[in-house]
Amino acid sequence: MLRKLVNLITSLKLTMACLAAAMALIFAGTIAQVHLGIWEAQQRYFQSLFVWWPPEGHGFRIPIFPGGHLIGGILLINLIAAHAKRFHWAWRKLGIHLTHAGLIIMLAGGLFTDLFAVESHMRLGSGETRNYSEDPRRMELAVIDTTDAELDQVTAIPEAVLRQSRTIEHQSLPFRIVVRNFYQNSRLRMVNENGSNIKPIANQGPGAQVVVDSAPRATGVNERDVVTAAIEIIPTGAADSAADRSLGTWLVSDALGAPQTFSWADHTWQLVMRPARYYKPYSVTLQKFTHERYIGTEIPKNFASQITLIDPEQAVNRNVLIYMNHPLRYRGETYYQAGFEKDDKTSILQVVRNPSFVAPYIACIVVAAGLLVQFGYHLVGFSRRRRTVLA
């Protein structure tokens, strides 16, 4: 039994099956991008263990095809296992060993990147300074203690926590947050818009005038979910049912812009649903954004952001020019010129933390060397034989 299993996971047939499955998956995932957009198709096809049908939100779903992580994982195990079982050193096998070692590095690096890389954006208007980047795909509920004029105390509750737990308690908060309702995607409308008799869930802030409708998850290329939650604030120590001690229910939503304020225990608090933030120990200031075009055309020639980087910890204070194909790498993060807003005044930098970004560089060199050795070995052998045949 065990021998059979070992034979299976080290077999060349399994390799071929994985490669063929990968081709089918990539083809399907590429076609799916037409309707789902690159990001969503990537989640469903490549960054998953299985491809599900129907996708989500239905009563049932069944796996119809192995996803990218599963195929990649099996391929990785297959590669390592096959080499562990059959490895024996010979010069004429150098090319093959190099190629496969490189592939192992590449696959492992890819998997690692998928799991640990963090992508976010930094949106900077001219002259603006920021010490955080944002992930527009994930939201967080920020509860901010603004009592101190100098220093805000932020407690951020990720979207995933809001989705899963009913009651949220944290040592930094003198109250509980009870999630009354959570909408992954929603539409907001004013309560008096069409005279319906639906009551708002919230009774505090602007949310008290708003009715929330649940909406299907956004799949379009430029669409994103409007995450909304109705939360009740109950001071620590009071029972859930003690309605008289509740501070009220607020509606927090991506669609409601400004933070909502309330007071409790001599402190002033703000509530805001916003894109998840990653704070940095340094700050970035946009001095100038330039967008060059070729003369007499609208074809962009270059985008560039002139920024100032200030890091008190490292005593860094310098100007940096970030432009096409020339990112800034700083403290494990890389800043790329990703886009701009219509008026050419706001620059959007992509911020990536990818601890395994060197893996593909190494893998590429190793595999290319392996292929060269391998095919070169054949070519030499072939021409030598051919010469003997012709002679």
Add this chain to the structure above:
Amino acid sequence: MKRFFPLLALVLALAWLATSWLPPKVAQDEPDLVTFGKIPVLVGGRVKPLDTVARNSLLIIHGKETLRLANADQITAIHWLADLLFKAETADEYPVFVIQNAEVLGLFGWEQSDRKYFSFAELSPFLKQIDEQGEQSDKLESVQRSAYQSAVLNLRNALILCQRLKNSLRPQDAHDFSKELETYAAALPPAAHAAGQREKGENFDKAQLDSAAAFIERYENIANMAYILAVPSPQGSQWHSIGETLVEAVRTVDIHPVVKAYAQIGDAYHVGDQRAFNQQAAQLRDWFSKEQPNATKRTSFEFLFNHVDPFTHSMVLYVLAFLLACGSWLGWTRPLNRAAFYLLLLALAVHTFGLVSRMYLQERPPVTNLYSSAIFIGWGAVIVALILERIFRDGIGAACAGAIGFITLIIAHHLAGSGDTLEMLQAVLDTNIWLATHVVAITTGYSAMFLAGMLAMIYIIRGVFTRSLKKETADSLSRMTYGVVCFATLFSFVGTVLGGIWADQSWGRFWGWDPKENGAVLIVLWCAIILHARWGGFIKQRGLMIMAIFGNVVTSFSWFGVNMLGVGLHSYGFMQKAFPWLVGFIVSQLALMVLAAMPLERWRSFRMAPGAVRRKDQSSNLKFVPPGLA
């Protein structure tokens, strides 16, 4: 004869090239459009000769680079452009606009007939309608447009381009433009004086101001419409349109010499004064070669490049070589084979000249857009195929070289329809290092995949339909295919990973699952499957051929198919027209694969001695099985 035939073929081909490459002669009583066509202007962000502007514009508007008039005379693109610029009322009668869509014709109350070209004069009553209809479909994404909407939008764009050209060098209603400019120049100093007085609050002559203002409004109009930027700034980094320069003259109180020269050229052309036209055009050319020596050198070369038209010529040579190589399998083998090889070398030389010229003109590595990828894929495949031909000397490499060279150049020819093929590069692509490495490696991989597929096609077609596939030929075909697949694996892999590294440098992620990236990795995976299947003994000779043909399907999807999806960073627009061709190609390849899967007894080459075939098939190329894992 046997000995001389190949040389004879080569000499004939050279003679044919020489006759069509003779420098264009200008008859005494005709306007010198050669000199005129070499004058540099800036369009689409690039300095190019007027000849190129003429060819590209006519290609966009008319679909061809020459124009056949109603009286069956054929005129060149530069002739058409000169008429359009300086004799608009004549050019308005030329049947340049292509309308084939019945619904668009119905818009004007016309029935569909044999005629598909219409003149501006015929369309002018419907301009407003065309503009409105076109504007509506312009709001849609290209994928959403119906055939009618695309057609009406194309017509609108063609009309706009035509109107912009007409107003590029002079207002389209100008008759004696030199005289008009003199009046304008004379009106400027008093107007400037009056304006100065007005600023100081003194009394001023309003009439002086108004007369200049009327001119300025007129020139602002053509400045807004201008398609051609004709006037270089002294440093040559900035170019302005005639209209802009005239408006600017308010400040300098002087008319730029280039503007004056174009006015005189235009006036001479307008009244048909050949001598004055030739003289003025020569003067303007001299002015440019003094003031803008580099630009002039380049545009003169580009004019030559346009005239020589290397890709069309090498296309013809490739076809001839292909036919000769195929003929060599039927008999008279050596002379035909030699002749094919010589013609291929000549075709490759012309092809290389074209490729290198484009690199010189653009100052870029060879592949910058889909058009140039077709040129380069053909070039790479031809070189590898010729190397195979040198090694095996059996006409197979030659036939592949001829066929692939011809097909890729035909594809390139059809990709050129959108105008300038030397267009400027989007900001992200503006890096010669990555264009030279990633893009070249990827396209070399494509070349090799297509070559392997072509070899496999020859194996199958010769094997199934003829008796010419001897064991020896079959074996060498198999070796060639295997070798070329190895080559393709190396280049596709390296190219794909280099693309990833470029992406990591530019966007911060090595791999983004962009359709073009996926297409590239599909090729790498397919190569890996072929090689492992062979090393593992899952396939033999015929299996290798079938898989190599499927490589054509994968590669064509990667090259063209993914662009048609219209998503991602590499999408160059939806190519509706190419879609049926792609589907047709894929279907043909699948059909060949089915054909190849027929029992060997039914192959004509193997029918005679099935036993022998089986033996061969089982023992195929054992000595070439590489030391795999097994």
